[in-house]
Amino acid sequence: MGRWEPDARDRLVRAALDLFSEQGYENTAVAQIAERAGLTKSTYFRHFRDKREVLFGGQDEILELLAGGIAGAPASAGALVAVEAALVAIAVTFTEERRANGPRRLAVIASNDELRERDALKMTGFAAAMVDALKRRGVSELGAEVAAELGVLALRRAYSRWLEAGGDFAEVARRALEEVSATAAALERAE
Amino acid sequence: MGRWEPDARDRLVRAALDLFSEQGYENTAVAQIAERAGLTKSTYFRHFRDKREVLFGGQDEILELLAGGIAGAPASAGALVAVEAALVAIAVTFTEERRANGPRRLAVIASNDELRERDALKMTGFAAAMVDALKRRGVSELGAEVAAELGVLALRRAYSRWLEAGGDFAEVARRALEEVSATAAALERAE
DNA sequence: TCAAGTGATGGGACTTGGTCTCATCAACCG
DNA sequence: CGGTTGATGAGACCAAGTCCCATCACTTGA
Structure with a gap:
């Protein structure tokens, strides 16, 4: 060659x-x-x-899509709706090829601390990109951080579910965020 | 020498x-x-x-304190109250010496990606320890993850505020968690 | 047609993080 | 006082990552 x-x-x-x-x-x-x-x-x-x-390529594109999804959400949308738009916006990157390699990739990452570190930092980057975009919409610092963290949690859960069951990532992500935010709201009452 | x-x-x-x-x-x-x-x-x-x-010593102790705080919370306490107990439990590790070195330490970490990775992984570890302890109390997987993420967010904010203003860390952490959880609840209504 | 330019690659020297093994030395113990 | 233990020193060694320069495939313009 x-x-x-x-x-x-x-x-x-x-x-x-x-x-x-x-x-x-x-x-x-x-x-x-x-x-x-x-x-x-x-x-x-x-x-x-x-x-x-080499295991984390293409995540710069995701940062841009997340920010773009939030910036492009309707002006009337609250923080969580904007986060939903961000998750939907990244669905284009969840291709069949990526799904095919996903389980092996996850297994490798889980096996090594250096890789789990890199993964954790990438997630932090996702959250930071959303926080930034949310603040540009006038969302408070704290509101943006809470919404972004919930969004990242939903993203992780959606990714894992999408790897298992497939389907349209946007739909999976929407359901995951719905679950997460409903759970967050329910936590309040349970004292 | x-x-x-x-x-x-x-x-x-x-x-x-x-x-x-x-x-x-x-x-x-x-x-x-x-x-x-x-x-x-x-x-x-x-x-x-x-x-x-060398910049992240003593965090194993924090993992144990977090888990112990949650395990030791009253049986009637909900997930968020248990998380509050966890944050209060780690207050003993926030000594004056740690506060004195905190700003320099944070500045160094912020200056380098490898260090930010390690920091992100440590936070993930805190969340995982709380998720584990919460599930042992019968909290659902999702409920535990949401409560733990909000707890870590409150912890980060409390740490930063404590470095600036000092005072009793337990009190600072309690207020931070209160703010975070109130914000999470308010997000729901803002659509 | 050919010479110059461009961009990706090969190759190797070099520094440093990190591992491993063995020798050494101070303190403790019977 | 001799043996043991535990922390340290010393140095070989490997792989990650940087740097510099040569080389080759392909393009462009005269």
Whole structure:
């Protein structure tokens, strides 16, 4: 396999996921990932900033979609409705290919602390993007933080359910947010 | 400074915080931290599992206190009241010394992605500990997750306020949780 | 047709985080 | 006083990540 084979980045992602699944994250060297993809370590680090990032690609796009979903919600919408719009907006990124690799990817992440750290930071990033967009709509700092945290919780639950059962992600996310916010409201009365 | 000087761990923490503040986290090598503490790299890694952890010591104790606070709450208490008990339970760890170093520590963490990752994972750990303890009380999975996330949000806000204004952490945390949960309840009506 | 330019890649030196093993030394103990 | 224990020092070693420069495929313009 010579130079200029297309889709170097995709090949790296597939090679990494395969190797991590086969032999574990810690037992896989970056050079090995690159080799399986027909590339070298140098090229790997041109595409991904570190060993972890190969499992978390495309999340910048999600940040933009979340912010855009909130900004584009009707002016009359409250914070939670805007968060719902954000979750619906990212549905386009939940493709069949992503669903096919989802379980393996989740298993790898769960197996390693470094990867769970990266995942936690990504979720923090999602929340921060929503907080920022909500505040631009005039939502209070606290209101934005609460709504965003509930949104991230709903997103996590929706993702896990979508991996299991499939279907339209937007619909799954809507139901998850509904559940989460209803639960949050019910917590109040239960003292 | 020979062997057997006491408080090796504390010396490492202080040296690390000083060096990180003076010259930045990335520009500081573990060997340099150890040297300033009168120790070697080997000894550093006996006390902390990696370069980051020196900034996050004592959080295992917090996990136990959180779980214990929830387990020890009155049987009649709802999920949010149990979470309040958890936040009150960790107040003993918020000492004056910790408050003195808090701002520098936060500044260092904010300056670096690796450290923000570790921080995010620690918060996830707090939430997981509370979810676990809440479920043992019979709270539903979803109810536990929502209550725990709101609890972590309140904890973050309380910490930041306590660093600024001081006072009894338990009281600050109680007020923060009150605000957060009231805001969560108010979100529902605002559609 | 060919020479210059461009962008992705290869290759290797280098630093540092982190692991591992073994030697060393201080304190404690019988 | 000799043996044990526990923390430390010392150094080899590997992999992650950075950096610099050479190389090659392809494009462009004369």
